[in-house]
Amino acid sequence: MKLGWSHTVLNIKDKEKILDFYVDTLGFKISDSGPVFENGPEIIFISYDPNEHHQLAFVLGREDLNSSTALNHISFRVESYAELKQIKDKFDAIDHEYMPLCHGNALSFYFNDPENNGMEIFFDTPWDVEQPQGEPWDPELDEKEALDWVEKTFKNKPGFILRDESTKEFVNR
Numbered sequence: 001m002k003l004g005w006s007h008t009v010l011n012i013k014d015k016e017k018i019l020d021f022y023v024d025t026l027g028f029k030i031s032d033s034g035p036v037f038e039n040g041p042e043i044i045f046i047s048y049d050p051n052e053h054h055q056l057a058f059v060l061g062r063e064d065l066n067s068s069t070a071l072n073h074i075s076f077r078v079e080s081y082a083e084l085k086q087i088k089d090k091f092d093a094i095d096h097e098y099m100p101l102c103h104g105n106a107l108s109f110y111f112n113d114p115e116n117n118g119m120e121i122f123f124d125t126p127w128d129v130e131q132p133q134g135e136p137w138d139p140e141l142d143e144k145e146a147l148d149w150v151e152k153t154f155k156n157k158p159g160f161i162l163r164d165e166s167t168k169e170f171v172n173r
């Protein structure tokens with residue numbers, strides 16, 4: 001099993017200042033933005049890499065700039081569904097809590113490390129879809145059942161497309 005680095009999500013307070021810095025100064029492109037869930041806080045995704053929907057994302061709602069509460073989560077990719085199952089088995093064996101959440105483009109587990117740092121491990125689905133999206137999924141499903149469920153659940157969402165066909169246009173959506 002191998003975990004590949006994917007992205008970090010930070011909680012932020014001042015969207016304008018943050019985007020001035022990361023987009024205007026550092027040159028990241030905004031790949032998507034929207035409420036994390038209905039009536040939830042806004043999330044803004046940025047990336048340099050067309051193969052990575054977001055290298056960084058920001059969730060609005062950070063209150064205190066003096067405390068170290070900026071980390072929302074760090075995220076790793078596994079290359080196979082079997083590896084996601086291995087994670088599940090390890091967590092089940094030690095009774096470590098995790099939340100299975102599907103973004104349409106990824107099947108994820110969200111969880112905390114032993115010091116409550118937020119983490120995500122995910123497996124890419126074959127599809128892209130506008131973000132943010134999130135539906136709980138059943139990690140007991142096998143790979144085919146899980147992907148069938150993803151397709152059925154997200155195919156009518158905006159921007160749903162097989163990743164190969166998507167021509168990597170997300171950076172200027």
Ligand SMILES: [Fe+2]
Pocket residue numbers: 007009073075120
């Ligand atoms: Fe994430």
